Amino acid sequence: MAKYCKNNRVLEASAKLLESSTFELNEENDQATAVFMTREIAKNAGFNLADEVMVATAVSELATNILRYASCGRIRVIVIQNGDGRTGIEIGAEDKGKGIRDLKLAMQDNYSTAESLGLGLPSVERIMDEFEIESEIGQGTRIRARRWL
Amino acid sequence: MEADSFRLLNGVKAMMDSGDEYSVSGSVTNRCYIACINGELSSAQMGQLYDEIVRMAEKRELRGVIMDLNGLAVLDSAAFCVLRKISGALALMGLKSAWMGIKPAIASSLVDFGADVDDLCICQNIEDGVRLMSFQK
Ligand SMILES: Nc1ncnc2c1ncn2[C@@H]1O[C@H](COP(=O)(O)OP(=O)(O)O)[C@@H](O)[C@H]1O
Numbered sequence: 001m002a003k004y005c006k007n008n009r010v011l012e013a014s015a016k017l018l019e020s021s022t023f024e025l026n027e028e029n030d031q032a033t034a035v036f037m038t039r040e041i042a043k044n045a046g047f048n049l050a051d052e053v054m055v056a057t058a059v060s061e062l063a064t065n066i067l068r069y070a071s072c073g074r075i076r077v078i079v080i081q082n083g084d085g086r087t088g089i090e091i092g093a094e095d096k097g098k099g100i101r102d103l104k105l106a107m108q109d110n111y112s113t114a115e116s117l118g119l120g121l122p123s124v125e126r127i128m129d130e131f132e133i134e135s136e137i138g139q140g141t142r143i144r145a146r147r148w149l
Numbered sequence: 150m151e152a153d154s155f156r157l158l159n160g161v162k163a164m165m166d167s168g169d170e171y172s173v174s175g176s177v178t179n180r181c182y183i184a185c186i187n188g189e190l191s192s193a194q195m196g197q198l199y200d201e202i203v204r205m206a207e208k209r210e211l212r213g214v215i216m217d218l219n220g221l222a223v224l225d226s227a228a229f230c231v232l233r234k235i236s237g238a239l240a241l242m243g244l245k246s247a248w249m250g251i252k253p254a255i256a257s258s259l260v261d262f263g264a265d266v267d268d269l270c271i272c273q274n275i276e277d278g279v280r281l282m283s284f285q286k
C-alpha cells in the first residue's frame with residue numbers, strides 16, 4: 001500500500017478521541033449533510049468561523065472525491081485532544097474504490113484524471129496541519145488529516 | 150455515532166427535506182440578473198445552478214449576471230469550477246458576470262486551494278456590480 005504524508009510526518013498515535021461522527025457517502029445529499037455537520041462539530045469544538053469553514057471545505061473536497069472516483073465511502077469527523085490538552089479535528093475518509101496509481105502526482109496542484117481543477121487533495125493538505133493518504137490500486141483509498149485549534 | 154450528533158443530523162435531514170438548505174433566488178435590476186446562491190451546494194445542485202443561470206440569461210435581455218455568494222456556506226474546488234464555468238458560458242453569450250459577497254472565510258479557503266481568481270470580476274455590492282457592467286459594455 002502506497003503512502004504519502006505531509007512533511008513526511010505520520011500522524012501521532014497518541015491523540016485522545018473526544019467525540020466521533022461518521023457520515024456514509026452514497027449520494028450527493030450525503031455530501032451536503034457531512035459538510036453542514038462538520039461545521040457544527042468544528043464550531044462546538046471551539047474553532048472560529050474561518051477555521052470552521054476551512055475544515056468543512058476539506059470535508060467537501062474529500063466527499064466530492066469519494067463520490068466521484070469511488071462512488072461510495074465514508075467520512076469520520078473526530079474531535080481529538082493531544083498530550084498537551086490541545087483540541088483538534090481529525091477527518092478520516094475511506095473508500096473501497098479503484099485507488100490512486102501515483103500518490104505523488106495526485107498530490108500535485110492541477111493534476112486530475114477527470115479534467116477538473118486538480119486542486120482538491122493539495123488544498124486539503126494545505127488546510128490541514130497533519131495529513132496522510134494511503135492507497136492501493138483496486139483496494140481503495142484512506143486519508144487522515146488533522147487541524148489543531 | 151453519538152446520540153447528540155445523531156439527533157442533530159436528523160434535524161439537518163428534516164431541514165433539507167423541506168428544501169431550506171439550498172436555494173437560488175433571483176431578481177433583475179437595471180438589466181442585471183442577481184442570483185443569490187445559498188447553502189452547501191452539492192455537485193448536482195451546482196449543475197442545476199449552471200442550467201438555471203444560463204437559461205435565465207438567455208431568456209431576458211440581460212446585460213449581465215451578478216452572482217451573490219454571501220449565503221454560500223462553503224466553496225470547494227468543484228463548486229468554484231462550476232461558478233467559473235457559468236462565468237465562461239455567460240461571456241460567450243456576450244454577458245458580463247460578477248461575483249459578489251465573498252465572505253472572509255470563503256476568501257481564505259479560495260486562497261488555500263490556490264484558485265486562480267485574477268480574471269474574475271468581483272464586486273462589493275449590487276450598485277458596484279451594475280456600474281461595472283454598464284461601463285464595460
Ligand atoms: N478517493 C479517490 N479514489 C480514487 N482516486 C482518487 C480519489 N481521490 C482522488 N483521486 C485521484 O486523484 C486525482 C486528484 O484529486 P483532486 O486533487 O481532488 O483533483 P480533482 O478531483 O479535481 O481531479 C483525481 O483526479 C483522481 O484521479
Ligand SMILES: [Mg+2]
Nearest residue numbers: 064065120121
Ligand atoms: Mg477532487
